[in-house]
Amino acid sequence: MIDSAPSASIRLRDLRLVTAHALVAQSQGSAQALRTQTPQQYLQSLIDGLCELSLKDSLTGLPNRRHAGAVLEREIDRVARSGEAALLLMLDIDHFKRVNDNHGHLAGDIVLQSVARTLEACVRPMDTVARYGGEEFAIVLPACQFGFGRVVAERMRRTIESTPIRISPSLTLDITVSIGGAFALQWIRSTTTLWIDRADAELYKAKLAGRNRVCIEEQPDSSVSAEEKSLLFGPLYTPSGWGDLPTPLEPSTGSAH
Numbered sequence: 001m002i003d004s005a006p007s008a009s010i011r012l013r014d015l016r017l018v019t020a021h022a023l024v025a026q027s028q029g030s031a032q033a034l035r036t037q038t039p040q041q042y043l044q045s046l047i048d049g050l051c052e053l054s055l056k057d058s059l060t061g062l063p064n065r066r067h068a069g070a071v072l073e074r075e076i077d078r079v080a081r082s083g084e085a086a087l088l089l090m091l092d093i094d095h096f097k098r099v100n101d102n103h104g105h106l107a108g109d110i111v112l113q114s115v116a117r118t119l120e121a122c123v124r125p126m127d128t129v130a131r132y133g134g135e136e137f138a139i140v141l142p143a144c145q146f147g148f149g150r151v152v153a154e155r156m157r158r159t160i161e162s163t164p165i166r167i168s169p170s171l172t173l174d175i176t177v178s179i180g181g182a183f184a185l186q187w188i189r190s191t192t193t194l195w196i197d198r199a200d201a202e203l204y205k206a207k208l209a210g211r212n213r214v215c216i217e218e219q220p221d222s223s224v225s226a227e228e229k230s231l232l233f234g235p236l237y238t239p240s241g242w243g244d245l246p247t248p249l250e251p252s253t254g255s256a257h
């Protein structure tokens, strides 16, 4: 018997893979897989399955919030290094509670699945559409030029507005969404939380302004001064000297050179 108690004869950390495989085979589980796979293959397929479970939303099949977080981290890193524009859109179904209340939870689930499919059809393969939670979706668009952000978001909004969702032969629902967007700060390593907060603030504005609309944050002035650059990358030497900054080897006295 496997037990984590100190008195147990087998401790989990001492269990060998072949023993674990034999134990699973003896109990129940997927008998076919156990017969046809080596212990290593079986373990690998278990790990693959767990990874998939941990990153996917089971209702829509979209990447889940955890996956979205990882994608955002990656984008922040890329934008900080390359300065390329990346857009995050937070999208929320309008008055979704009414769908559940008036037509039942199952109808709500069908709406979520349909919106997920529609959104996926609106974006490039390199973009990520994730279910962020409840009736909220996060869309990450790498390499998205500033002027293009509103165009993409409007396309999503209009496509959903013009795609009736068939719940049953006698029931079709028209859905609208509100969208808030914010670009990643260029050359600056921010955090996913701050980026999401900025996009969420725009989503809130879209809801407040009457729903079924897009609000994208005005492009913040992210031009970085020479002093800020030196804080990020080290002092900049110019032919006229080290500017207003202390040279790298001198102790900082606070006086200008």
Ligand SMILES: Nc1nc2c(ncn2[C@@H]2O[C@H](COP(=O)(O)OP(=O)(O)OP(=O)(O)O)[C@@H](O)[C@H]2O)c(=O)[nH]1
Residues within 6 Å of the ligand: 059, 092, 093, 094, 095, 096, 097, 098, 100, 104, 105, 106, 107, 108, 109, 112, 133, 134, 135, 207, 211
């Ligand atoms: N069917 C279904 N409903 C869900 C799921 N997750 C969250 N919800 C519902 O989503 C609804 C969210 O409602 P609210 O946050 O009040 O927002 P809303 O009605 O969309 O209103 P606004 O966002 O202000 O336009 C709640 O009724 C939740 O129960 C789900 O997986 N399936």
